[in-house]
Amino acid sequence: MKTLIKNGRVIDPANKIDSVCDVLIDSGVITEVGVNITANADETIDATGLLITPGLIDLHTHLRDPGQEYKEDIISGTRAAAAGGVTSLTCMPNTTPVNDCLAITKYIISRAKEEGSANVFPIASISKGMKGEILSEMGELKAGGCVGFSDDGVPVVSGELMRRAFEYADTFDMPILTHAEDLTLVAGGSMNDGPVATELGLKGIPWVAEDAATSREIMLAEFTGGRLHVCHVSTKGSVDLVRQGKARGVRVTCEATPHHFTLTDEAVRGYNTNAKMNPPLRSQEDVDAVRAGLADGTIDAIATDHAPHHYDEKNVEFAVAMNGIVGLESMLPLSLNLVEEGVITLNQAISLLTSQPAQIIGIDRGTLGVGAIADIALIDPALEWEFKAENLQSKSKNTPFSGWKMKGAAVKTILAGKTVYSR
Amino acid sequence: MSFNPKHILGIKNLTADEINFILDTADSFKEINTRQIKKVPTLRGKTIVNLFFEASTRTRTSFEIAGKRLSADTVNISASSSSVVKGETLEDTAQNIEAMHPDIIVMRHSASGACDYLAERLNCSIVNAGDGTHEHPSQALLDAFTIRQHKGDIKGLTVTIAGDVAHSRVVRSNIHCLNKLGANVRITGPKTMLPPGLEKLGCEVFSNLNDAITGADCIMMLRIQHERQGKTLIPSLREYSRFFGLNDENLKLAKKDAIVLHPGPINRGVELSSSVADGKQNVILDQVENGVAVRMALLYLVAGGEKLQDE
Ligand SMILES: [Zn+2]
Numbered sequence: 062m063k064t065l066i067k068n069g070r071v072i073d074p075a076n077k078i079d080s081v082c083d084v085l086i087d088s089g090v091i092t093e094v095g096v097n098i099t100a101n102a103d104e105t106i107d108a109t110g111l112l113i114t115p116g117l118i119d120l121h122t123h124l125r126d127p128g129q130e131y132k133e134d135i136i137s138g139t140r141a142a143a144a145g146g147v148t149s150l151t152c153m154p155n156t157t158p159v160n161d162c163l164a165i166t167k168y169i170i171s172r173a174k175e176e177g178s179a180n181v182f183p184i185a186s187i188s189k190g191m192k193g194e195i196l197s198e199m200g201e202l203k204a205g206g207c208v209g210f211s212d213d214g215v216p217v218v219s220g221e222l223m224r225r226a227f228e229y230a231d232t233f234d235m236p237i238l239t240h241a242e243d244l245t246l247v248a249g250g251s252m253n254d255g256p257v258a259t260e261l262g263l264k265g266i267p268w269v270a271e272d273a274a275t276s277r278e279i280m281l282a283e284f285t286g287g288r289l290h291v292c293h294v295s296t297k298g299s300v301d302l303v304r305q306g307k308a309r310g311v312r313v314t315c316e317a318t319p320h321h322f323t324l325t326d327e328a329v330r331g332y333n334t335n336a337k338m339n340p341p342l343r344s345q346e347d348v349d350a351v352r353a354g355l356a357d358g359t360i361d362a363i364a365t366d367h368a369p370h371h372y373d374e375k376n377v378e379f380a381v382a383m384n385g386i387v388g389l390e391s392m393l394p395l396s397l398n399l400v401e402e403g404v405i406t407l408n409q410a411i412s413l414l415t416s417q418p419a420q421i422i423g424i425d426r427g428t429l430g431v432g433a434i435a436d437i438a439l440i441d442p443a444l445e446w447e448f449k450a451e452n453l454q455s456k457s458k459n460t461p462f463s464g465w466k467m468k469g470a471a472v473k474t475i476l477a478g479k480t481v482y483s484r
Numbered sequence: 485m486s487f488n489p490k491h492i493l494g495i496k497n498l499t500a501d502e503i504n505f506i507l508d509t510a511d512s513f514k515e516i517n518t519r520q521i522k523k524v525p526t527l528r529g530k531t532i533v534n535l536f537f538e539a540s541t542r543t544r545t546s547f548e549i550a551g552k553r554l555s556a557d558t559v560n561i562s563a564s565s566s567s568v569v570k571g572e573t574l575e576d577t578a579q580n581i582e583a584m585h586p587d588i589i590v591m592r593h594s595a596s597g598a599c600d601y602l603a604e605r606l607n608c609s610i611v612n613a614g615d616g617t618h619e620h621p622s623q624a625l626l627d628a629f630t631i632r633q634h635k636g637d638i639k640g641l642t643v644t645i646a647g648d649v650a651h652s653r654v655v656r657s658n659i660h661c662l663n664k665l666g667a668n669v670r671i672t673g674p675k676t677m678l679p680p681g682l683e684k685l686g687c688e689v690f691s692n693l694n695d696a697i698t699g700a701d702c703i704m705m706l707r708i709q710h711e712r713q714g715k716t717l718i719p720s721l722r723e724y725s726r727f728f729g730l731n732d733e734n735l736k737l738a739k740k741d742a743i744v745l746h747p748g749p750i751n752r753g754v755e756l757s758s759s760v761a762d763g764k765q766n767v768i769l770d771q772v773e774n775g776v777a778v779r780m781a782l783l784y785l786v787a788g789g790e791k792l793q794d795e
Contacts, residue, residue: 229717
């Protein structure tokens with residue numbers, strides 16, 4: 062089966078390509094990229110006016126499967142990914158039971174292969190049961206297909222265990238992905254500490270809870286020589302710490318979410334539980350710092366922290382509502398908005414969404430090079446549309462962006478040569 | 485040359501010539517152990533105290549037999565019967581023993597530096613039988629002796645040491661000894677078990693066992709003491725054996741005639757598969773046998789090393 066995509070603007074940061082040309086796919090693999098390809102294709106797609114980019118890669122999805130399928134499962138989650146132009150994602154291990162063993166890793170991978178609409182690369186837990194006591198069997202988990210380790214949401218408290226985690230993971234050349242948060246400083250807070258929290262009478266989570274933890278993890282990475290990826294940086298301090306760490310040669314990368322570069326804690330007003338997440342929405346100064354980090358290369362990837370929750374888990378008092386929002390279907394337009402606002406270039410945006418995240422977890426995706434697996438997003442950058450929670454592919458509808466006017470969307474998502482989403 | 489050290493505290497301060505002299509001396513003692521009557525009068529009238537603050541059946545027995553075969557009077561004092569439990573300090577205990585005029589104290593202690601500490605304070609000779617995770621010279625020497633026995637010259641051999649380097653009692657002495665004798669020393673293990681600075685000690689460090697043993701002449705597997713090291717260093721013994729254990733499969737990566745050493749006691753199915761533990765490439769029992777001869781040599785040299793009587 063041959064598919065020819067014609068006349069699109071190919072943006073392939075991994076190969077430093079940005080030009081209008083054609084892409085030929087044969088049997089799920091990219092076989093030619095060039096001008097005026099003439100081939101007998103079974104299918105020809107006219108991409109005039111569209112961007113042809115590698116399928117997007119999300120380093121931070123909660124698929125909730127196994128165990129919490131009422132929020133999301135592998136089928137619905139990867140369908141949401143496809144609708145957002147995402148062809149590869151990593152899923153976090155805080156499922157029920159926790160992904161800390163080969164059996165669960167294998168379940169996730171095989172189910173995604175059989176029924177999913179995106180490639181799923183599991184992140185296994187750092188510690189067994191995410192209890193922060195005993196390391197997971199990282200060697201075996203890597204052999205089984207995991208691409209990194211994280212106790213996302215339940216950060217490892219013990220400095221000793223975290224040190225060993227870096228050393229042990231590095232033995233197998235694997236990264237530690239950290240949700241940087243000092244839980245003793247969070248102390249029951251439910252939104253960003255600051256004037257809005259004071260006004261609303263909500264207990265705040267101070268920036269130092271994130272900065273202190275980010276600082277420890279960067280120092281441990283520096284000390285052990287291990288590899289660190291800081292998840293969802295949300296504070297000015299965290300961005301600065303990563304920038305300084307990189308300058309010192311620490312093996313550290315980081316990601317930022319669209320909500321942290323788009324919204325401030327003002328969004329919480331009205332006790333909007335769809336603006337409750339962890340880390341919380343921060344101040345304008347923090348948002349500006351995250352944007353600056355994206356612009357100057359301190360931040361390596363844009364990731365969703367897609368965290369589906371049931372309506373009933375959000376339809377409660379703010380303090381007891383679950384943390385997190387869905388993000389797979391809003392990541393692309395919110396990222397393109399940064400281009401629109403002149404914060405980053407289009408090439409930077411695509412690179413933050415494709416080749417750079419691929420590099421962090423060491424997967425052979427995020428490129429349109431000849432011989433690469435044909436995971437492709439066709440993006441209409443000019444398409445104006447209204448983002449509506451009820452139209453989401455995800456089982457959960459917890460988003461603060463419902464009703465927003467968006468510009469830019471994936472109009473076709475191709476997974477190994479097969480169309481998995483069409484708008 | 486002649487070499488009559490007051491103490492044997494470690495390998496670090498020995499020269500290659502001194503090490504070879506000890507090994508040559510051990511060679512000449514080895515034959516005694518296979519005689520019908522395994523006893524020579526060399527150390528008749530000398531008193532040796534085996535002062536063991538930590539249990540070690542193997543090392544203590546080996547030193548005791550070594551002393552007895554040289555006709556010394558040997559006395560064993562173990563921690564449980566010593567005054568430690570009554571709150572006596574190390575110096576007081578040792579001074580009380582010295583008041584009885586032993587010639588040599590063979591000492592094992594859980595604290596690194598304990599043997600050096602006593603050597604500075606007592607008049608008798610001290611032979612270190614393992615101080616914490618510092619030195620264990622007699623083990624390193626018997627390993628070198630065993631390698632020499634199977635490989636001839638140690639110079640130029642590639643020796644891979646694998647396992648829990650951080651907590652090993654023997655590995656530092658082995659590194660010094662093998663380096664001084666001209667071997668290429670490779671070290672491997674999970675990074676949680678590799679302390680910093682091994683390169684500075686003259687080792688090549690590998691994070692992957694297969695890479696570390698490829699083309700090796702000798703493989704020295706260290707004992708995993710999961711119960712002692714706490715649970716943070718490795719996830720499980722099962723995973724350890726899969727990625728850091730020696731088995732028939734990965735042993736093929738070493739030279740065809742490679743030998744496998746282990747300081748004992750071995751954990752079958754953990755650092756060594758049973759088939760390797762029972763296989764013909766392992767020389768573990770040779771190590772135990774050679775240990776007696778090496779310790780005879782150490783006691784003999786420390787005691788003054790008069791010309792070996794041959795009857
Ligand atoms: Zn998180």
